[in-house]
Amino acid sequence: MCGINGFVDLQNDLSETRAGILSSKLKKMNQLTAHRGPDSDGFFFKDKVGFAFNRLSIIDLSSNADQPMANEALGLAIIFNGEIYNYLELKVELQNKGYTFQNESDTEVILLAYKEYGEFCVHHFNGMWAFAIYDFRTKKIFCSRDRFGVKPFYYAVSVGVMFFSSELKAIHSACGLNKANFGKVYEYLAYGYRVNDGETFFEDCSELLPGTNLIIESAQIETHRYWQLGENHTKHDLKVSYEEAYLALFEDAVKIRFRSDVSVAIMLSGGLDSTAIAKVADRLIESGCLHDNILHAYTASFPDFEDDETALVREFVATCDHIKLHEMRIEKEELVLDFEKSLAELDQPLGSFASIAHNKIMKLCKKEGIKVVLNGQGSDEAFAGYIQYIAGVFLVSKLFKGPVEFWKEYMALRRINGYSNIFLISQMFKAVLNQSTASYLRAKYREKTLDILNPEFVKKNKTHFKQFYKFSFGADSFNKYLLHQINYQGINTILQYEDSSSMNQSIEIRSPFMDYRLMEFAFSIPVEMKFSKGITKKIQRDTIGKDLPSSISRNRKKIGFRTPFLIYLEDNDDFKKLIFSILDRDSFKSRKIWDALAIKEKFANVKENKEFPFWRIINLEIWAKAYGINNL
Incomplete structure (x- = not known):
């Protein structure tokens, strides 16, 4: 586990002056991500490629496993953040094919697996990763992110150079990003979440999607999805239960x-x-x-x-x-x-x-x-744990199993989980709405977020919401909803x-x-083995x-880290003073996307506005100020 930073110059001409500027930018990027790997750092420069690395030593603590790791004989160099958990088995597999290893790290296993399998090497990995490999001979750069996007990979192109990093702050520094992505800001303020679509809160900065490879060849950047979780991904072995x-x-x-x-x-x-x-x-x-x-x-x-x-x-x-x-x-x-x-x-x-x-x-x-x-x-x-969010979709899917099956599940949710008729019926109604419609109605009438947003800002950005999930009537609608939550939300x-x-x-x-x-197993088993008669997982x-x-x-209560923002806002005087000092800042009051005075009035009457998204507004303002965002 570490921090990776890099650049690839997409222009044909690399002067000494330009090379020096890019080298300085890369060193600054690596300084900004130093907390990710305090044990050592390293740099690699060749042709029009620069790699930088912060190491957190986990596997093979010796300097032999330091990165960037280059194998001159193979003509390859790599920077890698993450862990390949099945590296020992892969190492034996590669040794049987005649490969020799110089250290005990999983990094070298990736490098040699790439040499053997090319881009298909990722199908052999079980782990979490974000890495970049440079092939000196073909001048090809191969980058990859793990199946679920556990490890981050951000990138942006500026003045003919693609910069990439484990953290946005490094991209922000290298590219001088100071503009927010209006669509993402609207999505966050109005709906409370960020759809996983490859965009970030910064304009002109992307994240590599989970299960995706990025290839740079002949100054062209291409991305390819190599894996995505789906229904019946694997067949269950009927020899065991x-x-x-x-x-x-x-x-x-x-x-x-x-x-x-x-x-x-x-x-x-x-x-x-x-x-x-x-x-x-x-x-x-x-x-x-x-x-x-x-x-x-x-x-x-x-x-x-x-x-x-x-x-x-x-x-x-x-x-x-x-x-x-x-x-x-x-x-x-x-x-x-x-x-x-x-x-x-x-x-x-x-x-x-x-x-x-x-x-x-x-x-x-x-x-x-x-x-x-x-x-x-x-x-x-994967196994249907968030019962308050999935109950509606689950019940609608049970309608297709017949009235008896539906009624059993409905009454179980009433009896075991204590949900009221009003709650369950409202959740079923919400389930059959398009996600964008349901989110809009919540923002408009429940949270009343749209009341404090600039109408012009709302008008221009409300169509940004990408409709990845649309309810499909059928017995399989529940699994499809769970898949959507994993793949996109x-x-x-x-x-x-x-x-x-x-x-x-x-x-x-x-x-x-x-x-x-x-x-994959979770989506190859009957739904009833995940959620049945009010019992989750x-x-x-x-x-x-x-x-x-x-x-x-036997505990049905889902808690997690419950640290209510509103409790602090009501009970902690020092915290309340801090929040109101943020609301009194010129930067907050000058934002064109919202009505600062109306927001402050909401904050002054927390008890009457408990559904209002206080947290998201404060969070966005702190982020915008910290990164010098100048277009909100």
């Missing part, structure tokens, strides 16, 4: 994510996902499959909140033999310390205040000397802020549930859940 297949995949996904030359820890909440990972890890240690005798687990304690899960975590750890718990107590006041600085560091406006909590937790982990942590990200998206935003906040503290996050084999509860405390395995 679904439950057995799930357990085997899950245990292997956890096991290979412990491949590291530094200790691996885990972030624990009182939820099903992280405790399932920890339970499997505990078993692996017991059976001698992992090198460490103890797994260090870290949990964040929020004593000021009624939903604090510390008691559940302690109960779980008591059932394990090889887990040592470390509790990190976070007071309400601590979360607002360096509030503005923390947001500015995260490159883009974010969806919720949870990003601040995550950032704080990563800082505490860094103080503990942690370099690698596991978490439970991805399970909710929710998970991408979460992965982006997790990478930013963890790498700001030089920490690598590994997520077993993001293993592509497990994701059913296959998980029916397998590893049996070995967890019932207070966890």
Whole structure:
């Protein structure tokens, strides 16, 4: 896990003066991403290509694995951010083909796999990655991003040069970006999320889509999608049960994510996902499959909140033999310390205040000397965990199974989950609307966001919303909705802020549930094994859940990091003063996209406007000011 930066000059003429300017820009980019890899850095310049690297040493801690890594005999050089979890198996495969290795890193495995398989090498990888390879002989640059976009890859073309980086702040520096992408800003303010379509909040700056390769040849840039999650991606082996297949995949996904030359820890909440990972890890240690005798687990304690899960975590750890718990107590006041600085560091406006909590937790982990942590990200998206968002789509899909099946599911949601008739009916109505229509209605009538936006700004940008998801009537509509959330929406935003906040503290996050084999499996099994009779993530509860405390395995409540922005705004005087000082800034009041006075009135009456998107407005303003955005 590291930071990568680079440039490719697309012009024919490379004078010494131009080369010097590009070299200086690249060095500045690398300085801006130094937090991603404090262990070493390096540079590579050849022809019209420049690579720079910040190393966080995880596998093969020796200098032999430093990057950029060049193999003169093969005529190849690489910079790589991420981890290839199956690198040991690939290494043996390549050795059997006659390749020899100079170090023990997964980076060299990628380089030689590219030599052997060309662009198809990515199909052999199980991991998370963003890398660039330069072929000296063909003058071709090959870049790739992992299947789900766990690792970032941003790029922009300026004055005939393509710059790329792990972070937007580096692209911002190299290209002098100071204009916002109006469509993305509208999407964020009005709808509360950012569709994963390759655009960023900066005008003229893109991100390489997940599962996509980028190739530069003869000064032409082309992108090709090599993978995307779909329905029935793999056929289930009927020789074993679904439950057995799930357990085997899950245990292997956890096991290979412990491949590291530094200790691996885990972030624990009182939820099903992280405790399932920890339970499997505990078993692996017991059976001698992992090198460490103890797994260090870290949990964040929020004593000021009624939903604090510390008691559940302690109960779980008591059932394990090889887990040592470390509790990190976070007071309400601590979360607002360096509030503005923390947001500015995260490159883009974010969806919720949870990003601040995550950032704080990563800082505490860094103080503990942690370099690698596991978490439970991805399970909710693949195995239907967000019940309040999926209930409507699920019920509509059940209409196609007949009235009896529909009524059973409807009543289960009423009885087990406590949802009212009004809520369920409204969610079913919302489910059949086009996503853009449903989002517009929420912004107009529930949140009343459109009341404070400049009508001209709304008129020009409301059509920007890209309609990736359109409800299709049928029994398979539920799975299609879940696929949409993974391929185009929710998970991408979460992965982006997790990478930013963890790498700001030089920490690598590994997520077993993001293993592509497990994701493909999730969309090859019957829907009822994910969600049935009000029970979410059913296959998980029916397998590893049996070995967890019932207070966890039977808990239907989805919490996550609940750190309500509005509570702070109402109860914390210092935080309130900070927020109103932002609203009083000339930069905020001069923005052409909104009515600053109307917004301030909303902030002054929080209790009467609880649905108003206070967080998104403040977040956007802090981002715009930090990056010198001058067109909003």
